[in-house]
Amino acid sequence: MKAAAVRSAFLDFFAQRGHARVASSALVPANDPTLLFTVAGMVQFKDVFTGREARGYTRATTSQKCVRAGGKQNDLDEVGKTPRHHTFFEMLGNFSFGDYFKADAIAWAWELLTGVYRLDPDRLVITVFGGEGKLGPDDEARALWRQVTGFGDDRIIGLGKKDNFWSAGDVGPCGPCSEIHYNMDGAPGVWPTPDPRSWQGWLEIWNLVFMQFESKQADGPLTPLPAPSIDTGAGLERMCSVLQGVKSNYDTDLFTGILARAADLAGMRYGADPERDTSLRVIADHARATAFLIADGVFPDKTNREYVLRRIFRRAVRHGKRLGIDEPFMHQVCAQVVTEMADVYPELRERASVIEAVTLEEERRFRKTLDQGLGLLEDEFARMRAAGETTVGGKVTFTLYDTHGFPDDLTEIIAEERGFTIDRAGFAAELTAARERSRFGGSGQGGVGAIYHALATELGPTAFTGYDGRGTAGAGVVRALVVDGERVERASVGAAVEVVLDRTPFYGESGGQTGDAGELTCADGTRVRIDQTTKPVADLWVHHGEVVAGALAVGAAVTATVDDERREQIRANHSGTHLLHHALKAVLGDHVAQKGSLVAPERLRFDFAHFAPMTTEQVRAVEDRVNAEIRRNADSVIEVLPIDQAKSRGAVAMFGEKYGESVRVVRIGEQSLEFCGGTHVRRAGDIGLLKIVSEAGVAQGVRRIEAVTGLGALAYLRRLEDELTRAGERLKAPPFEVTDKLDRTLAAAKAVEKELDKLKAKLALGAGGRDLLAEVVEVRGVKVLAVAIDADDAKVLRETGDKLRDKLGSGVVVLAGVGPDKVMLVAMVTADLQGKLHAGKLLSAAAVPLGGKGGGKPDLAQGGGKDAAKVPEALAAVRAAVEAAIG
Known part of the structure; x- marks a missing residue:
């Protein structure tokens, strides 16, 4: 059975049993700072499991793209050496959100495996949670497995937390699980035991997690979930190896075409040399991770998930060099990934040109880095030999890593080849010190304060009224007050306070748009100045400010008034950002994709994927397109549509955002169409004018434009005029002759300087x-x-x-x-x-x-x-x- 059939059979099976077929989420978890990457199918449903998010279904099935290559979930170093480890993989899964539980999950898993996939029951065994510490054994699951399979306890094996208790990270939903294992090469009738040595030849193919608890802090107590749920995961690559009758995932049709392309570039045949085959497997796996991560907006860089991608990619390049590939090649292997997987994941085809450009540039840079680093290392080795030293100092390894971009693990490999070791502890100390100096942690771990989660659970969603009419004033009731991180019933004059209302016209910071400012007032004269509004948890609006008169109490009725002038400036900048995005695509190409944005009252900032500085002509062409749309003065049309309908119309999604079943779509003019929850002008002409202030690179393959609109553009142009006037006064030249006069003055100064140098030398x-x-x-x-x-x-x-x-x-x-x-x-x-x-x-x-x-x-x-x-x-x-x- 081909991989496409394995995938579709799984999804069809559960769709026929009332499950919504949900698309894979991005590899970058939306609004989840606790994870570098999506590591399992349940990640996109974490808030659904905990009751913080409601969806229009209680059953779902997905084929989720996943990456495990950083932090706790890290398979990088084993990739290529084993038949099973991958950085990128697909996880098939079915989910229940307070709907069915263990009985149906177990029965359906058995039916799919033995009925649809036709696996031999005599080659299957089950593991269940056998209890550990204060957590008792999962006797319910054991009894259900006995009933469904007819197995005795010799084929339903109890194991501890390490094997049969699952969570996606240090915090989040978790629970006991049952694993299904397949006998790849052992004799039927010989069952494993709790002894790990007895599991040789057995392959875990499906994990059924019974979500009963939530961990709210690392190593903290487990809290029962409001409704027990189901989260299952079956690795597509493993399932294919079983159904295609091969011992290695790399021998399935998910990899054979990619391996063949890599082998062709290396001038060899896969399977001819075990050591060289390892390098080919690394290249094939890492090409999949690279292509998918870039398609989801992650570019190689020095920090966080971007650094993980860089490490994955550069590891593949090093293995290519081991195979004698002396020219950039990974862009071609990634192109094969696009060819083979774009029908299932169309974002690969949409971003194919970006994938090619990023990989080609990154490999060129890395090959140059390798040449420089190798030269520096050889100098250090020569010095060490002369001094009789055997260990490369931690500072040397760190300097190569930090200054020259030379990976520490590569330094270690080369040192070992030359008969040296490296000071790992010294390197770690240097790295820690550097991170402390720059206040950078880079772990991908963190979280929103528990107090906001508690408020969201207790109070429910805040009703946002800011889209109505002008949307800048409205009545509300104080639901909660927070001062210095603690909930209070009353806040007096001078208190810095965070206010939660039942409803608000204030926009909460999200999607790149800064939150609203303004004022809350009460009938008794109480006034609270609001400086910022945030959404620390989905659907919870928090107003940050200071009590400037009276005292504000929980339960008080308030009038919430947004600073209307500030809101209008934000509207203009946000709508200008949409027009700018479209104009960049039109001028530079479809590879342009949003990488981030800031919409503030005084300016806008837009980060986008592009691989060279924009020319003056390109900047002006973009400005001209935007301002032409502004002059056309088309209406802004806002609709709420089913997400599939919005996508079919060509609406552009915002980078890093999480969307539900229905989405708000903003159209400005004939061309600009984007998913957006922000506030916008009523007509394009309300923007007034857009002026690009600067264009610069902020990371490899990422450019940044800063621009101003409306009154901000007028203020910027007046500042330029004032500077030009002052320059003219000093040069004694009219404003439009300043450049010519300056050129003449500089030429005269250069001639004098040249004569002076001659005299000094003489x-x-x-x-x-x-x-x-x-x-x-x-x-x-x-x-x-x-x-x-x-x-x-x-x-x-x-x-x-x-x-x-x-x-x-x-x-x-x-x-x-x-x-x-x-x-x-x-x-x-x-x-x-x-x-x-x-x-x-x-x-x-x-x-x-x-x-x-x-x-x-x-x-x-x-x-x-x-x-x-x-x-x-x-x-x-x-x-x-x-x-x-x-x-």
Whole structure:
């Protein structure tokens, strides 16, 4: 049975049993800071399991794309070495949200395996939770399995928490589970036992998790869920290996085409060499992870999930180099992934050009990094051999990693090949110190305060009234108050307070749009200034501000008034962002995709996928398109549609957002159509004008535009006008002649500077009437000119040295340029002596007495120090160094 049939049979089976067929969520979990990646099918349903989110169904089935390569769920180092480990995989699953429970889950799993997939029951065994600590055994599941399968206890095996109690992370839903194992190569009738050694040849193919609890903090107590639920997961790759009768996932049709493409690029055949086959498996697996992650908006970079992708990708490139692939190749392997999987995951086809561009650029950069890093490492190895050292210092490994982007694990591999080890503890200490200095943790762990979760559960959703009419004023009732992280019943004047209302016209920060500001007032004169509004938990609006008059109490009736002028500026910037997004696609290409945004009152910021700086012409073309739409003054049309209908119309989803079954769609003009929950202008003309202020790169393959609209654009243009006027006044030129006048002034200044440099060089060479060449001394047959001159300009010092070296013909020139507060050094060695003498080493010898430093190449080095009184000692050190080197 081909993989496509295995996948569709699973989904069809559960759809026929009342399950909604739900699309895979993105690999980047939406609004979930506790996970780097989606690691299981249940991740998109976490809030449904806990009762914080309601959907229009209580049963679902999915084929979920997953990545396990960072943090707790990490299979990276085993990939390629075993037949089962992957960074990217698909998880088939069926879910019940307070609907059916263990009986149906167990019965349906058995029916699908033995009835639809036709697996031999004599090759199956079951494991259940056998109890551990305060948690008792799952006797209910054991009894149900006996009833459905007819198995005795020798084929229903009780195991501990490590094997049969499941959670997606340190916090979230969890519960006991039952696993179904298939006998891949053992004799029928021989069953495993709790002894791990007896499981050789048995493969876990399906895990049924009975979600009964929630963990609200790492290592904390387990709280019963409001309604017990079902979460199951069956790895598609494993299921295919069973149904296709092969021992390795890599021998299924999910991998064979990708492996063949990689092998072709390496000029070999998969299966011909076990060691080289390992590299091919790494490449095939990592190409799948790379393609899918980039399609979901993750680009290689230095932090968080972006760094995990970089590590995955670069590991594949290193294995390609091991196979002798000397040119960039991963973009071609990723293209094969797109070809084979885009019918199931159309986002691959939509982002194919992005995948190709990102992978090609990343590989080019990494190959350059490898060349540089290898050179630095070889220098370090040479130094270590001379010093009799065997361990590469943690600081060296960290410098290669941090400054040059050279992976620490690659340093370790190369060191081992050369007979060295690396100081792992030292490297870890350097990394920790660097993270503390930059206040960066990068673990992907975190969470929203428990108080907000508790409020959301207790109070239910806040009704947002800000879409109605102008949507800037409305009545509400105070449901909760928080001061200094604690719930209070009353907040008095001066208190910094967080207010939860039953309904509000204030927009809560989300989707890149900043929250509203304004004021809450009561009939008794109480006033609360609101500076920001957030949504720390889905559907919970929190107003942050200060009580400026009276006292606010829970239960009080308030009038909530949004700062209307500020809201209008935000509207203009948000609608301008939509038009900007469309214009970028039109000018640069369909590969442009939103990577992030900020919509504030005074400006907008838009991050997007693109791989080169925009030209001035492109920036102006984008501006022209946006402002043409503004002048057309089309209506903004807002609809709430079923998500599938919105997608079929071509609506663009916002990066990193989580959507329900129905979505709000905003159309501005004829072309701009996006999913959006934000506030917008009523007509495009209300934006007034959009002016791009800057365009720059913020990460590999990610550009950022900052722009202003309306009154903000007018203020920006007036600032430019004022600066231009001031420049004209100083240059004594009209505003539109400033550039010409400035060019003439700069040219005149450059000519004067050139003449001044000539005079300085002439004076330095003459050195106050001295004949510098007369001060040459011979040291063991080598002519050495080591002198001090009056020069405090590095360029003049170097040019003087060049002329003296040329006149010397063969020898060493070291000049000390003595200035008012420092000493500059330059050292030069003629080509015929560079086998014996090194300019960098000579300069280092001179710098030590001066309390300075320096270095360079064999022919030229520069440096300096501060202690001018030690210049004679420094020059003597040069002559001594020459004598020592010549011997």
